[in-house]
Amino acid sequence: MIGVTENLLKIRDLLSRYALEAGRPADAVQLLAVSKKQPLEKLHEAARAGQHDFGENVVQEALAKIEATASLDVTWHFIGHLQTNKTRAVAEHFDWVHSIDRLKTARRLSAQRPEGLASLNVCLQVNIDAEQGKSGVSAEELPELAHAVSELPGLRLRGLMCLPAIHTSFEAQREPFAKLREQYESLCGSGLELDTLSMGMSGDYRAAIFEGATMVRLGTAIFGQRDT
Numbered sequence: 001m002i003g004v005t006e007n008l009l010k011i012r013d014l015l016s017r018y019a020l021e022a023g024r025p026a027d028a029v030q031l032l033a034v035s036k037k038q039p040l041e042k043l044h045e046a047a048r049a050g051q052h053d054f055g056e057n058v059v060q061e062a063l064a065k066i067e068a069t070a071s072l073d074v075t076w077h078f079i080g081h082l083q084t085n086k087t088r089a090v091a092e093h094f095d096w097v098h099s100i101d102r103l104k105t106a107r108r109l110s111a112q113r114p115e116g117l118a119s120l121n122v123c124l125q126v127n128i129d130a131e132q133g134k135s136g137v138s139a140e141e142l143p144e145l146a147h148a149v150s151e152l153p154g155l156r157l158r159g160l161m162c163l164p165a166i167h168t169s170f171e172a173q174r175e176p177f178a179k180l181r182e183q184y185e186s187l188c189g190s191g192l193e194l195d196t197l198s199m200g201m202s203g204d205y206r207a208a209i210f211e212g213a214t215m216v217r218l219g220t221a222i223f224g225q226r227d228t
């Protein structure tokens with residue numbers, strides 16, 4: 001049995017070590033625990049070990065977990081493909097959405113965010129390798145989408161997210177992350193106030209940290225293999 005608490009301790013240590021290695025402050029990188037397809041017990045163990053941010057990619061599964069952990073102080077991030085008919089549930093129950101790639105989805109989330117809640121934090125997902133059929137806005141369409149989303153009430157545009165193709169070598173892993181960072185810097189230069197680069201998963205987060213990730217999304221590294 002893999003201990004979630006031990007994994008978290010080890011990963012927190014690595015996050016600060018990699019950040020320092022990259023010439024960044026030790027606390028530069030926030031940890032998002034991706035709890036999709038993981039049992040509630042592991043999620044509870046992570047929360048007891050001080051983990052605050054959790055990510056899910058299927059709305060139905062997430063709603064059950066949100067309800068089951070209502071007494072805990074946790075922040076929920078939606079990181080999956082968002083279908084139009086699921087935007088209301090996300091607008092009502094999540095604190096963050098990392099996977100916006102169309103204005104239509106953003107408009108719906110904006111209209112459906114309940115008034116009593118703080119703005120929904122959003123990142124735009126970029127199809128960084130320009131892969132056919134993959135989610136994410138293209139590099140060409142990104143600036144227009146970013147500026148349009150930044151104007152929507154009830155949403156706060158925080159930054160960019162990507163899910164690059166899998167590479168095993170450190171240098172190859174850095175390339176797409178470097179591209180995302182350049183797009184992020186270009187948007188900041190055009191007047192948008194962004195603070196989040198959501199990039200890096202269990203297999204490539206060191207490379208992402210070297211390219212400026214402010215939030216890494218780790219599932220298996222924390223919780224072990226997912227239920228299939």
Ligand SMILES: *Cc1c(COP(=O)(O)O)cnc(C)c1O
Pocket residue numbers: 034036057079080163201202203217218219220221
């Ligand atoms: C599943 C998932 C992750 C975590 O993947 P691991 O390889 O288990 O760390 C991160 N981001 C997204 C968008 C995911 O769907």
